[in-house]
Structures are given as C-alpha cells and as structure tokens.
Amino acid sequence: MDYETAVATFFAPPPPGTEPPPASLRASGARRLRDAIEPIATQGIWAREVNERCADLGLDFLGTYVWGRAASLGTPPPALVTATFGVFAPALVESVFAGAAATADRDAVLAAREAGAVASLRRVLGEPDGVAELTALLRRGLAGAHLVARPLYAALAALPVPADPWGALWRVCELLREHRGDAHLAVCLSAGLDPVRMNVLTELTCGMTLGSYTASRGWSPEEIGAAVATLTDDGLLADGALTEAGEELRAVLEDMTDDAEDAVVAGIGEDLEDVLARLADLSGDLIEAGAFPADPAKRAAG
Structure with missing residues (x-):
C-alpha cells in the first residue's frame, strides 16, 4: 500500500451526522490525554513528509509504519515485532517487517x-512558540512512569530526544502513546482476550463497522468470524453489537x-487542563490540515 492509497482509505471524513465514538466520551484525565496527543504522536505514521522520505528509502506506507515503529527496538526478529505490536496478524507484520528491514537501514x-x-509539524503549526514549556509538562508526567512490561515505551525512551522543539514534543507524545498502549495490551491479556477479540471489541467501542478495523490489522x-462467535457465546456480542x-x-478494560x-496524570498535576487544551488546539490544526485522519473513530481507536 502506497501513501496515496492509505490517504484514500483512512483519511475520508465520517458521514454527516455521525455520532462521536463512545470511547471518546470517557471523561478520565488519562483517556483525554491519550486522545489529545494522538494526532501529534502519530505524525511518524501519517505525515506526508515522513512517508515521502521513507519512500525514498524504498518503503511503502505499511513498511514505513511497521519498520518505523519497530526501529526503536533495534533490529529485532520478526516475531518480537508481532509480540510488541500485539493486535496485528503475525503473517502481516512479519512479512512487512522482513521486507522493510531488508530494504532500508x-x-x-x-x-x-x-x-x-518535524517538517510536518512545522508546516502545519508554524513556529514552536511555547512548545518547549508544553513538552516539559508532559515530560513531568513521564517522570514517574516505569519501564516494567512496557517494551515499546522502554525502547523509544532509549532513543535520543530530537533537538528541534517540534521533534521533542512529537517524541514525548509518542512515549505517552506507547506507555499507554503497552499497558492496554497487558490489561486485555489479563482479561483472557486474544488479539482478534481485542480488535473486535475496540472497533465496536469506537463506533466502527464490525470487522473493518480488525481486517485492517x-x-x-x-479468524474474525471465529472471534465474533466466541464473543457472542460469551455473551459480549449479540447480532454483531456489544451487549x-x-x-x-x-x-473495565479502559478503567484498568x-x-x-x-502516575503520568499525577505528574502533570494541576496543569492537566491547560495541557489538554493546548494539545487539543494543536491536534485540531493537524486534522484540519489533513495531517491526521478526520474520522473521530480512527482517532479513538489508534
């Protein structure tokens, strides 16, 4: 999949009158922080400038996503990439990763x-006035975040912090995203869910069509049909919808x-509301400029 195909597939706005995804209506500070940082944190995935540079290295959109996200781990075996990504089919991840790692350094x-x-953030958002202060507040939140059982967060934390102020903000948002993502996988596993059922529950919680998000993984x-059958037998789905x-x-999974x-939310402390407002403004500008998908369901699902 090349970048233009990805844009056509993922960047279409939702139909008029679409209700906000239920996941985005949660009022907890941790969830609101997750949603506020998502468009910034994922510039390494969605930004045109990233994909153009990686295309010059021989990578398509999927190769850029998989190898780009896994590169913080070093040069891992393909199975480790599957294990850390969690919700993707091993055949997809391992094939894409092997090809991308053989193509680009x-x-x-x-x-x-x-x-x-950095180029995308600067193009859309302009000069980074006040960004260093915002980054420092977010880093204050991460000061109490531990590394245990968080492999993608730990690997990303070991990379040098970008010198550019926009790059530093992007990196701290990436760190916050992977910190929560690692935790969410552990929570879902503790509930006895396999990756396919995790995806199905997520897509329905985010207002997506049954199977659509899961198939993209x-x-x-x-496999999707078997997961739906199991969830139905367990009383969690009926007629393709959450019971x-x-x-x-x-x-409960979100609460956990x-x-x-x-620790992250406590570290930001009394500045949380100001931080969330500033992040929301930046993320809103990225969405308006087409640097992140406009569909709220995509933002809520990650």
Missing part, C-alpha cells in the same frame, strides 16, 4: 521519521488502562 528510517515529523474473515455485558467489560497511567 534502521538509522536511515529513524532519521526519516524524525525529520519528516491483517486478520482473515474466518450490556460487552460494554461493561470494555469499560487508565489506572495504569495514574
């Missing part, structure tokens, strides 16, 4: 992601994930 990919993310119709029990389970981010 790790250091070149890391450099392309950083330069492209490489799972086959047969009351399914909604309750997903709420939020709890895992308590």
Whole structure:
C-alpha cells in the first residue's frame, strides 16, 4: 500500500451526522490525554513528509509504519515485532517487517521519521512558540512512569530526544502513546482476550463497522468470524453489537488502562487542563490540515 492509497482509505471524513465514538466520551484525565496527543504522536505514521522520505528509502506506507515503529527496538526478529505490536496478524507484520528491514537501514528510517515529523509539524503549526514549556509538562508526567512490561515505551525512551522543539514534543507524545498502549495490551491479556477479540471489541467501542478495523490489522474473515462467535457465546456480542455485558467489560478494560497511567496524570498535576487544551488546539490544526485522519473513530481507536 502506497501513501496515496492509505490517504484514500483512512483519511475520508465520517458521514454527516455521525455520532462521536463512545470511547471518546470517557471523561478520565488519562483517556483525554491519550486522545489529545494522538494526532501529534502519530505524525511518524501519517505525515506526508515522513512517508515521502521513507519512500525514498524504498518503503511503502505499511513498511514505513511497521519498520518505523519497530526501529526503536533495534533490529529485532520478526516475531518480537508481532509480540510488541500485539493486535496485528503475525503473517502481516512479519512479512512487512522482513521486507522493510531488508530494504532500508534502521538509522536511515529513524532519521526519516524524525525529520519528516518535524517538517510536518512545522508546516502545519508554524513556529514552536511555547512548545518547549508544553513538552516539559508532559515530560513531568513521564517522570514517574516505569519501564516494567512496557517494551515499546522502554525502547523509544532509549532513543535520543530530537533537538528541534517540534521533534521533542512529537517524541514525548509518542512515549505517552506507547506507555499507554503497552499497558492496554497487558490489561486485555489479563482479561483472557486474544488479539482478534481485542480488535473486535475496540472497533465496536469506537463506533466502527464490525470487522473493518480488525481486517485492517491483517486478520482473515474466518479468524474474525471465529472471534465474533466466541464473543457472542460469551455473551459480549449479540447480532454483531456489544451487549450490556460487552460494554461493561470494555469499560473495565479502559478503567484498568487508565489506572495504569495514574502516575503520568499525577505528574502533570494541576496543569492537566491547560495541557489538554493546548494539545487539543494543536491536534485540531493537524486534522484540519489533513495531517491526521478526520474520522473521530480512527482517532479513538489508534
């Protein structure tokens, strides 16, 4: 998949009158922080400038995503990438990763992601006035965040912090995203969910069509069907929609994930509302400029 195909697939706005995804209506500080940083944190995935630089290295959109996100781990075996990404089909991740890692040098990919993310943020948002202060507040939140059982967060934290103010903000938002993402995987596993059922519950919680998000992660119709059948047998789905029990389970999973981010929220402290407002303004500008998908369901799902 090249970048233009990805834009056509993922950047279409939702139909008029679409209700906000239920996941985005949660009022916890941890969830609001997650949603506020998402467009900034994922400039290494969605930014045109990143994809153009990685295309020069021989990578398509999927190769840029998989190798770019995995590169913080070093040059890992493909199975480790699958394990850390969590919700993707092994056949997809391992094939894309093997091809991308054989095509582009790790250091070149890391450099392309950083330069492209900075270029995108500067193009859309202009000069980084006050950005260093915002980054410092977010880093204050991460000061109490531990590394245990958070492999993608730990690997990303070991990389040098970009010198550019926009790059530093992008990196701290990436760190916050991976910190929560690692925790969410652990929470879902503790509930006995496999990756396919995790995806199905997520897509329905975010207001997506059953199977659509899960299929984009490489799972086959047969695998999705089996997951839906299991969730239905467990009383979590009925007629392809979440039951009351399914909604309750997903709420518990979100609460537990939020709890895992308590130290981050506490670290930001009384500045949280100001931080959230400033992040919301920046993220809104990125969405308006087409540097991040406009569909709120995509933002809520990650």
